[in-house]
Amino acid sequence: MSGQTPRPSSAQLFGAVLRAFRRTGLREVAARLPISWGHLARIERGEQPVPPDLIPLFDAAYQANGALIQLSELLARDKVLTEWESKLLSGTFPANPSISDEDDMQRRALLRLLSVLGPGAAISASTIDAVHAGLWRLTGESADRDVDAWEQVAWDYAQGVWTDLSGSRSADLAADIHDLSQQLARTTDDAERASLLRVYAQLSAFLALDLPLMAGPRACWRAWAAARTAADASGDRDLAIWVRGQEAEESYYMKRPGPAADNLTAEAVRLADGRPCLGLLNALEVRSRIHADQRQADAAHKALRELKETYATLPDQVTGDPISVWGRPLTHILWVEGWVLTKLGDARRAAPLLEQAIADSAQERVGGRTNIALVQMWAVIKQGEVTEGLDRAVQLVGSLPVSPERRRIVGEILNDLPERARALSAARELRTLVSAAAA
Secondary structure, three states: OOOOOOOOOHHHHHHHHHHHHOOOOHHHHHOOOOOOHHHHHHHHOOOOOOOHHHHHHHHHHOOOOOHHHHHHHHHHHHOOOOHHHHHHHHOOOOOOOOHHHHHHHHHHHHHHHHHHHOOOOOOOHHHHHHHOOOHHHHHOOOOOOOHHHHHHHHHHHHOOOOOOOOOOOHHHHHHHHHHHHHHHHHOOOHHHHHHHHHHHHHHHHHHHHHOOOOOOHHHHHHHHHHHHHHHHHHOOHHHHHHHHHHHHHHHHHOOOOOOHHHHHHHHHHHHHOOOOOHHHHHHHHHHHHHHHHOOOHHHHHHHHHHHHHHHHOOOHHHHOOOOOOOOOOHHHHHHHHHHHHHHOOOHHHHHHHHHHHHHHOOOOOHHHHHHHHHHHHHHHHHOOOHHHHHHHHHHHHHOOOOOHHHHHHHHHHHHOOOHHHOOOHHHHHHHHHHHHHHO
């Protein structure tokens, strides 16, 4: 029937659970299984089922403690979970389920979900909310959060944007955005509405940052568009600048077609109007990289100078925060400058900046440290140490899921390889790693 969401197949559900359990790169998991990289990528995308005789091997490779075996048995028995249950499994909910059936649906779905996941598995916060859905009806209390509570929700998410595994927050974010949108529709007070819109913009931006490993680019751009709209409507200019600067950065990493990165950068700079803020910093980072790509060295260095001048005027709460999305430690500025200098062919000047950036980076920012190390290997390769740089790059990319940033850096490395090095086994493996991730 038109208008209905198609039910996911058993293979799609199994693939989604595999992605949820995977905590290392595709390469490392595939090495534990008797299948190829490409085959494993297709299984995770739900395009192919797992051969039944390999289920125990998959359970061991993904360290699922029997959960994948139980899930396989469940899917074999029920074929496909009901639409509501599959949405619960992914952490999202259909709008307005039938109240008469809601309690029974929640009970059955939760019990089934817990039996599938088994002990020690991560359960989304939105799933726990479903357990307590009847509490508000029993107590007569409102389920709506007040503005302070919603701002705390946004702050909590902001602490994990750069430290949590990419793709790990989308389900909870989607559920919270759904709840917040319903509350916004009921809100008539202008000040409260503006505050809630501010939170909506943040959650949408965090969702956009989390989506690349779970959805196609169009889903990311739609989430960014929602973040821009909500930020503008909230009246918070700094937030509107930040959303545009961050979207420009993601557009650059993902090689978004057309002038999107340039336009978003220009919008952020225009809105900032010379006033230092975190969003302006993001925009200047992107501008320096774009100029470097275009081999406009003078313009790239000018953007770097503006970047560092802006950074020097930011408050301590920004420069002294090495973890949250609202902080920008000096290591990030060093990384950007090292990237631009490497792109412009000045790898020797870039090397000490990148070395310092890695030494000073917070250990919790595993993905960020990996990105810095990859740019470092790019500089090593440009200085002639091709074998060393390629071998280390393969290790780095294989250790984590391939984010847009890492894919972009690997693309730069591969493009800068000498002709004689393009056929090296490490170069082929590096190309396969990012190709499998993009497939």
